[in-house]
Amino acid sequence: MNEYQITMSINGVLTLLGVAYVSLIFRKLNMYVTGNRLVVAGPIFGGFLIAVGFLGSIYTVEGPLRTLLLVLLLIGPGIMLYPLGRFEMLVPTRRFILQFFLILLTLFLLPRFSAPASELFHIGTMVALLILIHSLLTLRILSPFLKHSLLISSWLLVLYSWLRTAVSTPLSTAVLLMYSSVIVLWIYSAMGIYDYLGRWL
Amino acid sequence: MMALALSYLLIGAGIFVAAVSWQPRGLRALLMYSFSTVFFSAFLLEFILPSAGRALGFIGAGAISLVVIAFSRGSMGAWTGAYILTLMAAAVISLWRGTWCLFPFTGLLFGTATLWGVKVGAILHWEHRNVLALSAALFFLSTALYALDRPLTSGNVFFSGTLLGILQLFEGAEILKNIRNRRRLFNRAATGRISAGYRRD
Secondary structure, three states, X not given: OOHHHHHHHHHHHHHHHHHHHXXXXXXXXXXXXXXXXXXXXXXXXXXXXXXXXXXXXXXXXXXXXXXXXXXXXXXXXXXXXXXXXXXXXXXXXXXXXXXXXXXXXXHHHHHHOOOHHHXXXXXXXXXXXXXXHHHXXXXXXXXXXXXXXXXXXXXXXXXXXXXXXXXXOOOHXXXXXXXXXXXXXXXXXXXXXXXXXXXXX | OHHHHHHHHHHHHHHHHHHHHXXXXXXXXXXXXXXXXXXXXXXXXXXXXXXXXXXXXXXXXHHHHHHHHHHHXXXXXHHHHHHHHHHHHHHHHHHHHHHHHHHHHHXXXXXXXXXXXXXXXXXXXXXXXXXXXXXXXXXXXHHHHHHOOOHHHHHHHHHHHHHHHHHHHHHHHHHHHHHHHHHHHHHHHHXXXXXXXXXXX
């Protein structure tokens, strides 16, 4: 395993932790708001599928297993998005739509990568992460600090989606640090929100 | 190492922002501003003369540990022993092996300091103990990765741990700023009411 793979694996584990926290937040709110289990189970299951698929895109897996992992990467964001959208926990704000399309526009960068198929699914993962960040931004209990952390995280994610072509250049460390910052800012906000909810509810 | 330099910049900025918000006086002010200067210098030196930057970063971490020991007034028990042992080991091994081991010991000291933060979490009401625990885990993981000869990943993980820890300082600074603003508004309103009442009489 090279250092890039180890770093991305650690970030993947942290992402899973973040997904778990988002689900815990919705589980707490679920008791008072929607009363539907899908809101809790959806992000967990979708996050798990993305994590498994993402590991497949990092490591060199060939054959039918690779196809299966890529399909998991496709299904994961859908499973994550569906319950959040259905129970109005994801409001499509202008900012969200803009960031969503800015990430989708990185499809034009695909010819620059040696493995365009896995990069295509990488975009799917980033969109899922953006959805998770925005699902927390829709909460009205956010303190200004946590709101700003989430906003910085979402814009850094957009920036990372455009700069990730620079992974094999001298700027690679900065680009990886940018991705780590996205994850850390999002996890911090999720943990903070969960902590506040734990004190109130 | 860019990750390490940015971590020092974050620590320096975190301590500086905390000092500006808390407005401490006397020895505390001197300590806080000196620490932020040490870490800002370590950030600059990391680019010009990395070994000196690392030495300065380690000195900063050691000094913070000594302050933690001093402020705990012996209430830390096993943690005091852990700090002193780590500092002594670092001093002996760095004399023997040179600056190579300064970075992992910096991570170890920060990890122990963060764990102490988990122990005294009830003192500062904005502290999220789960965040501090994760931050400590990342610092220890960074030390382990460096020992396993993965310097880039180790730096990246160190940066993530630092960012998580420093976000607590920034959030605390904002909470204190809000408290001060509310108190000022309350005092102004109270003074206005008193003077209005005085005029009516």
